[in-house]
Amino acid sequence: MIPEIGLAALWLAAALAALQLLAGLAGARTDNAEIAALARPAAALQAFLCAIAFGSLLYVFAVTDLSVKLVATNSHSMKPMIFKLSGAWGNHEGSMLLWITVMAIAGGAIALIERRLPEKTMMATLAAQAFVGLGFYAFLLLSSNPFERLAETPPEGNGLNPLLQDVGLAFHPPTLYIGYVGLSIAFSFALAALLTRNVTPEFARVMRPWVLAAWIFLTIGITAGSYWAYYELGWGGWWFWDPVENASLMPWLAATALLHSASVLAARDALRTWTIMLGVIAFSMSMVGTFLVRSGILTSVHAFAVDPERGSFILALLVLYIGGALVLFALRANTIAEGERFSPLSREGALVVNNIGLTAILGVVLIGTLYPLFTEAFDVRVSVGPPYFNPVSAIFFLPMMLVLMVGPLLRWRNDNAGRIAKPLALVGAVMVTVLIRSLFYDDIGLLPFLGLVLAAGVAVASFAPLFGRTLRRTPLAIWGMCIAHFGIAVAMFGMAADTAFQKERLVAANIGDMVEVGPWTGQLETVNAVAGPNWTAMQANLTMFYEGGEGQEAHPQSRNFWTPTMETSEVALLTRWNGQLYVAVGNQGEDGRWQLRLWWKPFVTFIWYGGLLIALGGGLALIGRVAGDLRRRRQQASGEEVDGESHEEALA
Amino acid sequence: MSADGAKGGLKPKHQRLVLIVLAVAALIGATLLAMVALRDQASYFYMPADIAANPPAPGQAIRLGGMVEQGSMQMQDDGVTVEFVVAGDGERVQAVYTGIKPDLFVEGSGVVADGRLNAEGVFVADTLLAKHDENYMPRELEGMSSEEMRAELQDSVAGNGQ
Numbered sequence: 001m002i003p004e005i006g007l008a009a010l011w012l013a014a015a016l017a018a019l020q021l022l023a024g025l026a027g028a029r030t031d032n033a034e035i036a037a038l039a040r041p042a043a044a045l046q047a048f049l050c051a052i053a054f055g056s057l058l059y060v061f062a063v064t065d066l067s068v069k070l071v072a073t074n075s076h077s078m079k080p081m082i083f084k085l086s087g088a089w090g091n092h093e094g095s096m097l098l099w100i101t102v103m104a105i106a107g108g109a110i111a112l113i114e115r116r117l118p119e120k121t122m123m124a125t126l127a128a129q130a131f132v133g134l135g136f137y138a139f140l141l142l143s144s145n146p147f148e149r150l151a152e153t154p155p156e157g158n159g160l161n162p163l164l165q166d167v168g169l170a171f172h173p174p175t176l177y178i179g180y181v182g183l184s185i186a187f188s189f190a191l192a193a194l195l196t197r198n199v200t201p202e203f204a205r206v207m208r209p210w211v212l213a214a215w216i217f218l219t220i221g222i223t224a225g226s227y228w229a230y231y232e233l234g235w236g237g238w239w240f241w242d243p244v245e246n247a248s249l250m251p252w253l254a255a256t257a258l259l260h261s262a263s264v265l266a267a268r269d270a271l272r273t274w275t276i277m278l279g280v281i282a283f284s285m286s287m288v289g290t291f292l293v294r295s296g297i298l299t300s301v302h303a304f305a306v307d308p309e310r311g312s313f314i315l316a317l318l319v320l321y322i323g324g325a326l327v328l329f330a331l332r333a334n335t336i337a338e339g340e341r342f343s344p345l346s347r348e349g350a351l352v353v354n355n356i357g358l359t360a361i362l363g364v365v366l367i368g369t370l371y372p373l374f375t376e377a378f379d380v381r382v383s384v385g386p387p388y389f390n391p392v393s394a395i396f397f398l399p400m401m402l403v404l405m406v407g408p409l410l411r412w413r414n415d416n417a418g419r420i421a422k423p424l425a426l427v428g429a430v431m432v433t434v435l436i437r438s439l440f441y442d443d444i445g446l447l448p449f450l451g452l453v454l455a456a457g458v459a460v461a462s463f464a465p466l467f468g469r470t471l472r473r474t475p476l477a478i479w480g481m482c483i484a485h486f487g488i489a490v491a492m493f494g495m496a497a498d499t500a501f502q503k504e505r506l507v508a509a510n511i512g513d514m515v516e517v518g519p520w521t522g523q524l525e526t527v528n529a530v531a532g533p534n535w536t537a538m539q540a541n542l543t544m545f546y547e548g549g550e551g552q553e554a555h556p557q558s559r560n561f562w563t564p565t566m567e568t569s570e571v572a573l574l575t576r577w578n579g580q581l582y583v584a585v586g587n588q589g590e591d592g593r594w595q596l597r598l599w600w601k602p603f604v605t606f607i608w609y610g611g612l613l614i615a616l617g618g619g620l621a622l623i624g625r626v627a628g629d630l631r632r633r634r635q636q637a638s639g640e641e642v643d644g645e646s647h648e649e650a651l652a
Numbered sequence: 653m654s655a656d657g658a659k660g661g662l663k664p665k666h667q668r669l670v671l672i673v674l675a676v677a678a679l680i681g682a683t684l685l686a687m688v689a690l691r692d693q694a695s696y697f698y699m700p701a702d703i704a705a706n707p708p709a710p711g712q713a714i715r716l717g718g719m720v721e722q723g724s725m726q727m728q729d730d731g732v733t734v735e736f737v738v739a740g741d742g743e744r745v746q747a748v749y750t751g752i753k754p755d756l757f758v759e760g761s762g763v764v765a766d767g768r769l770n771a772e773g774v775f776v777a778d779t780l781l782a783k784h785d786e787n788y789m790p791r792e793l794e795g796m797s798s799e800e801m802r803a804e805l806q807d808s809v810a811g812n813g814q
Contacts (some may be wrong), residue, residue: 338664360682381697388693508731586752
């Protein structure tokens with residue numbers, strides 16, 4: 001009964017999306033207020049119905065209803081409850097249902113909350129959101145029905161890929177999807193702006209918090225995903241440039257560029273066309289990423305092979321939406337009037353450099369990710385990995401870091417170099433210090449070396465905008481910017497330090513043997529068998545000493561799951577303030593020795609601290625902006641004098 | 653100096669043109685750079701027969717796929733370096749890997765590895781890519797043509813090397 005309720009709710013939601021599309025278009029193009037009045041309730045009700053559908057899916061997974069095909073193929077009655085639930089989105093159909101649910105909730109949220117835009121633009125936005133939604137409803141209902149029943153109920157399910165049975169990963173897809181699909185709002189806003197030819201600073205101010213919210217989730221999702229790959233896959237790295245990782249990085253790059261260009265539009269009424277373009281590109285990248293991952297076209301550890309029929313369906317959606325949006329953009333871009341002027345040496349100028357840099361990196365990542373597909377058409381198989389991505393993206397990324405030190409200090413419109421000389425001298429001094437210090441390590445690669453120097457510079461420069469301000473009265477948005485930029489420096493430092501100073505040791509050890517790596521020494525004490533709810537493992541027990549200090553225990557495991565059968569490596573991590581010891585255990589050789597792999601990774605944790613700081617900065621900025629909007633709305637409601645957005649806030 | 657002073661007073665229209673030219677130039681530059689880098693850095697997929705017919709330069713990153721020959725696996729004394737032979741279509745490539753041996757890396761099964769040939773023509777593997785389940789290499793592979801086997805090996809590769 002429950003699966004049928006979920007399916008019925010989905011069909012109803014799809015019907016409402018069709019209604020919303022028509023009502024929205026009518027509202028945007030005519031003055032028929034009665035029809036237009038249907039659009040907002042349709043969006044809100046749609047969100048509610050999707051939530052019911054998704055709740056139904058969670059329920060059938062929670063009770064392991066094996067008559068539902070999806071549960072039988074992806075779950076198992078013996079799994080811990082948390083993984084039963086996360087199994088609901090750890091597969092193709094469930095993740096697409098999550099996608100459409102997030103999209104409907106986002107649409108419902110704009111419909112209920114957003115009152116600042118001209119009504120016609122708002123109606124066009126709701127129409128666009130419904131238009132995109134309809135394609136995904138069709139995809140779900142026609143080719144990926146998550147509620148499909150089996151003719152015969154099997155005695156037991158197939159289980160969930162053990163790699164996905166991890167708390168970190170359980171929440172990774174939802175976070176990422178909220179980010180991915182949240183960008184659909186920017187896409188709909190951009191289309192609406194083109195349709196109604198309404199591109200104003202006010203429009204950018206309305207769009208910005210939505211983009212910011214999506215971007216925060218995307219940032220957290222990417223950070224968590226990187227950490228998951230680091231400790232779950234047991235290979236000691238934190239970013240592989242895997243197609244699946246790139247699929248989440250590309251929308252992030254576009255959304256980051258969009259945030260920055262939207263702030264130029266909001267504050268100075270420039271970069272109008274460019275902002276609209278990025279609004280289209282950001283969600284297009286979400287869709288491209290989903291296509292790459294969900295179609296199984298690029299085989300990768302998380303891309304579960306799916307039949308080509310589905311891939312073609314998503315491809316058709318891509319062509320329809322991205323192609324359609326770009327055609328509309330091409331037709332209408334000329335009708336958007338030019339924005340305000342600015343000189344190259346100004347805040348706008350720096351933000352243009354930021355945008356061009358981010359877009360170039362996006363292009364580089366996109367080309368590298370799609371290249372294997374392209375060559376395969378000519379029957380040549382290649383793989384593209386870090387040797388391509390690292391240097392080519394660094395060529396654009398490192399100069400951007402120089403601009404990041406200067407940009408936030410520049411004035412809008414026009415500036416002279418003399419004014420920012422003092423803070424820059426301080427930044428320069430710090431960089432020179434790091435430079436000299438780094439020269440003592442002669443075996444650092446060029447990229448990590450530049451990374452360390454620039455990280456130091458950005459770390460100092462990121463707080464420079466706070467100098468000479470009354471801190472208590474500084475808008476949250478400025479704090480947010482400083483913290484997010486500081487987060488970039490922290491993450492960059494972590495990456496560079498880990499790459500430059502990592503020590504690795506691979507040994508085959510007998511019980512009682514000493515092992516050492518970098519400043520750590522210790523001993524393999526025992527190896528014993530342990531069992532979990534759906535796995536058994538061999539666990540190595542080591543005691544490790546950092547520079548002869550207090551002993552810490554490490555218990556890496558080599559796990560064997562039986563539903564489905566698979567071996568995974570559970571690494572042991574010993575965390576200190578200045579890095580992590582990473583220990584993985586392999587198999588026992590014929591001579592009875594155990595394979596152990598140890599890494600000492602200085603400051604590696606800073607990578608994820610940095611990611612979290614970036615998200616925190618975004619969160620502060622979002623709170624600041626939303627609070628400001630609420631205050632003005634309250635004043636409007638009570639008929640008080642409305643303070644315009646204070647000069648400070650507007651220019652933040 | 654006024655905003656208009658810098659470039660002798662760009663009109664908004666001209667400024668937009670300058671920005672578009674800049675953006676297009678940067679993107680074309682990025683694309684060209686990407687293409688040049690891909691030519692050098694993409695690693696091509698080889699099977700033993702391809703290496704025999706047209707060996708890659710030593711040191712060039714490649715991806716090698718084939719079957720681990722029965723009886724070819726030899727663990728060296730250090731307990732972490734394993735020598736083996738990758739075979740396919742009657743050709744053989746001597747290979748060596750240092751690292752934790754995945755469970756599924758066994759004789760008679762398929763293997764895909766990233767690495768490079770050294771000066772002696774031995775393939776030095778950096779990572780073994782094994783699919784994370786027991787159905788890694790179906791028995792049917794025995795009778796496959798090399799084309800089918802190539803596709804099978806490629807498609808069963810996990811993106812994250814371990």
